[in-house]
Amino acid sequence: MRKLIEFKNVSKEYQIGEVPIKALDGVDFTISEGEFVVILGASGAGKSTILNILGGMDAASSGQVFVGNQELTKLSDKKMTQYRAEKVGFVFQFYNLIPNLNALENVEFAAEVCKNHLDAKDTLSKVGLKDRLRNFPSQLSGGEQQRVAIARAVAKNPLLLLCDEPTGALDYVTGKAVLKLLQDLNKDTRKCIVVVTHNSAIAPMADKVIKVKSGKIESITTNDVKRSVEGIEW
Numbered sequence: 027m028r029k030l031i032e033f034k035n036v037s038k039e040y041q042i043g044e045v046p047i048k049a050l051d052g053v054d055f056t057i058s059e060g061e062f063v064v065i066l067g068a069s070g071a072g073k074s075t076i077l078n079i080l081g082g083m084d085a086a087s088s089g090q091v092f093v094g095n096q097e098l099t100k101l102s103d104k105k106m107t108q109y110r111a112e113k114v115g116f117v118f119q120f121y122n123l124i125p126n127l128n129a130l131e132n133v134e135f136a137a138e139v140c141k142n143h144l145d146a147k148d149t150l151s152k153v154g155l156k157d158r159l160r161n162f163p164s165q166l167s168g169g170e171q172q173r174v175a176i177a178r179a180v181a182k183n184p185l186l187l188l189c190d191e192p193t194g195a196l197d198y199v200t201g202k203a204v205l206k207l208l209q210d211l212n213k214d215t216r217k218c219i220v221v222v223t224h225n226s227a228i229a230p231m232a233d234k235v236i237k238v239k240s241g242k243i244e245s246i247t248t249n250d251v252k253r254s255v256e257g258i259e260w
């Protein structure tokens with residue numbers, strides 16, 4: 027498989043008053059096209075910082091980040107905006123839907139700025155919401171809202187899908203269903219999906235597991251045989 031993402035000796039420092047905080051310290055990893063990757067680590071380990079740099083929402087203090095044929099660490103502000111808008115789909119813990127737009131409008135609104143976007147209705151059907159297109163977020167359960175958020179990210183037809191604790195606000199069964207949806211999307215579309223979580227039990231569902239500890243890579247492992255989410259309990 028071809029390499030899609032590379033972090034080369036990436037560090038990130040935040041300066042809060044006098045004391046610098048080293049969120050990432052010399053991080054190296056690669057991710058291939060089509061891979062389902064889980065980034066694991068305790069609270070404060072640096073997981074979200076990795077995801078934010080990968081998504082172009084934050085910049086590395088040093089090191090190099092490559093995605094596809096672009097070096098993110100060299101992009102102008104304008105190109106970075108374009109990268110964020112077109113190449114990356116984001117899914118967050120709290121769905122962040124626009125409350126006064128219905129499910130279909132939420133997906134259309136995000137997708138329309140992207141050149142090669144997918145049909146919003148079709149994408150909502152794929153996530154199991156074809157009968158809820160006209161519902162507003164307040165009329166949907168947490169799991170359904172997260173499905174809309176996933177459809178919104180997928181309909182952009184991005185190069186990669188980044189998910190930060192996507193099941194963090196959901197109960198066990200609903201969270202599992204959302205993970206199954208992400209696993210199925212990865213299988214069907216062969217899009218690269220990166221999931222950040224502190225739940226180490228879901229590691230067997232990934233192609234690659236990147237463990238982060240105190241801003242450094244603790245280990246990188248690959249699963250030759252991935253487990254289906256239905257077969258994992260925690």
Ligand SMILES: Nc1ncnc2c1ncn2[C@@H]1O[C@H](COP(=O)(O)OP(=O)(O)OP(=O)(O)O)[C@@H](O)[C@H]1O
Pocket residue numbers: 040041042047048049067068069070071072073074075076224
């Ligand atoms: N914008 C910021 N300003 C200052 N410090 C920050 C900022 N963002 C992150 N940090 C610090 O960097 C370190 C890594 O944070 P990060 O959010 O990446 O961890 P995490 O592994 O995602 O944690 P969690 O699971 O709790 O979300 C932490 O010490 C955090 O306080």
